[in-house]
Amino acid sequence: MLEEQLDQMLLNRKARETGLCPIRRELYSQCFDEVIRQTGSNCAERGLLLKRIHDEMKMTIAALEKLYESSMGYSMRKAQQAEKVKSEMEAKIVELQKSKVKEMVESSVQFKVRMGITIEPLE
Template sequence: MMPPVESLVKYEEAEKTKSKKSNAAADPKAKSVQTEDILNAILPPREWTEGGELWVQYVSTQMPTRSDAIRLAERLDQRLKLRGAREHGICTIREEIYAQCFDELIRQVTIDCPERGLLFLRLRDEARMRIAAYQSLYESSLAFAVRKAVTGEEQRNELLHQTKNLTNECEELRHALHDQTERAETIDSKEEEKWQQMKIKHHQEIKSLKDTYKAQTKHLQELLAPPPGFVK
């Protein structure tokens, strides 16, 4: 395990030990020991292996001062700027640094009043659970959005394919309609020509029949006429 990275939480010097034992009954400073135990429960010691030996680093039990709070604010701004945390929106770096700052505040409050520190611990855990719930909801919403996007893209491609097919079908029908219109116009033209020819032929036949009728009528009248010089 690698040594822990620098944190806004104030720690004591690392030491080669596995645990920090305390006995409140035998120690005259029972309150101090109790506060130390509460601090270790709230902010567990950091452990890592280096050179084949186990190193442990406990949070500092030094009584905080006003300058510590001012220094913490300065370090907070420096750390945000150094790590390039975003000022707005979701930023894991900013979230991590502010979490360290809150832990340091809990440490300072716990040393002054353990009960108040435990109350701050409840607030921190509640905030973390809420953030975890929001994170889970965000991931679920993101997965749902991705599924909907994929489904929408598939439907879009399907609609584009259907649109293309319908466009081609409309174009084919348009060509077929154009061909049928030209064919109908050709047929109408031919029928009109035949009709005109039939009218001309009919008129010619009627004229011929009238001429024949006139000729036969004249011939019949000539036949029925009395010969010249006939006296009745």
């Protein structure tokens, strides 16, 4: 009965079936609380143990969410740094290509002068 109610609530609230879903987490937490309540009424020790397990799960999920958020921030910073380095490297490549072309032109002119080839001015 409780499982059917949970399934119906998941459908009604349009909880996602996969991935992180706060709606699904909330409904499962409520369901777990109900199982704890029902179990605790029959056996207090089991109820307390289930409550402890549920609290530990909540703390673990909170820690994982914090870790996820932190890693997302870190990855965004790294992506920005990589983009900056990429732009700098692209500018450096253009600069080196221009200087290499200039060197090659100068070297060509010097070679032609040494070989006695006349250089006609460009029009």
